Amino acid sequence: MYSPLITQLIESFRVLPGVGPKSAQRMAYYLLEQNRSGGHTLAKVLEEALEKVTHCEQCRNLSEETICGICTSTSRNSEELCIVESPSDVVAIEQSGIFRGKYFVLMGHLSPIDGIGPEEIGLNELDTRLSQEGVVELIIATNPTVEGEATAHYIQQMVSERNIKVTRLAQGIPIGGELEYIDSGTLSQAFISRKEV
């Protein structure tokens, strides 16, 4: 049905998240039939990115520079440090535009069952960084999952002896959400943390 090389190409596209057999076929044929230059660019840039992109030595975010753009930026507030699980979390927060401090990316969360302890998520580096830099507030923005909460709790304990304000993101009703569709856990949290207006 497909030639061997086209079969291989379709299989290779299938490793991408959200790409099933039909989409993979469409991608392969699209590049081969209609956009060979786009395909060459993709292959070249992908190879280059895989070779050069590693982790920023300061915040552990993905970057091809030793120290990433956010860490070297002088217009950002070094007194606020936001801890997130993954690079996509940094993107989401940057897109909101609300935060002008710096980041620390755990690249995961604590998960003893998978052998992921404090060292694997860079808590040693975080500790060193907190000793050296004048961080005033540590915003723990791990995911509101069991693992994310456990990781947040661990970090909170770790820094408890330092004179640093530790905060977590507020939990409650998302903007634009409808009460009837919000899970009871979130709704309870919204009641507990209700604010006087």
Place this chain on the structure above:
Amino acid sequence: MYSPLITQLIESFRVLPGVGPKSAQRMAYYLLEQNRSGGHTLAKVLEEALEKVTHCEQCRNLSEETICGICTSTSRNSEELCIVESPSDVVAIEQSGIFRGKYFVLMGHLSPIDGIGPEEIGLNELDTRLSQEGVVELIIATNPTVEGEATAHYIQQMVSERNIKVTRLAQGIPIGGELEYIDSGTLSQAFISRKEV
């Protein structure tokens, strides 16, 4: 937000059909964070496919071989030739398993406004092939669109002087379809072509 190389990688993924900014970001981060070997394979296979895959000299389908697997196959009936617009049409027909003849892939359809005439869709090659091979039936399976119909009509005229049976795929109600949701054109066609049982 992204490092320059990651921005480039996300942009490169966006050329793929059905991939928006969010999916492209997810693909880039997935390969960089979780599956670098899959990424290397994709880059390598893509580059190789773009370099080697051209058209089968006989049926014009995409293939890295001079003559593709279907054309060289001895178990297929050379007396039946099915004309389709694109390689994905070959895949769809092969998946149905109903056809054991050979193909001719136009790689498009007649579209004078875009400068696509008979030569561009390989009708010269088709003519030569019909003169040399003992084709008994020509099944025209172009798309049921205005351009597909026009192309089918042109081919029909072209071969009208040869002693070849020309057929088109039946039009009617798709299996599993519901009458109330079928467009009136299709429904009219199904009435006109009704069969005695």
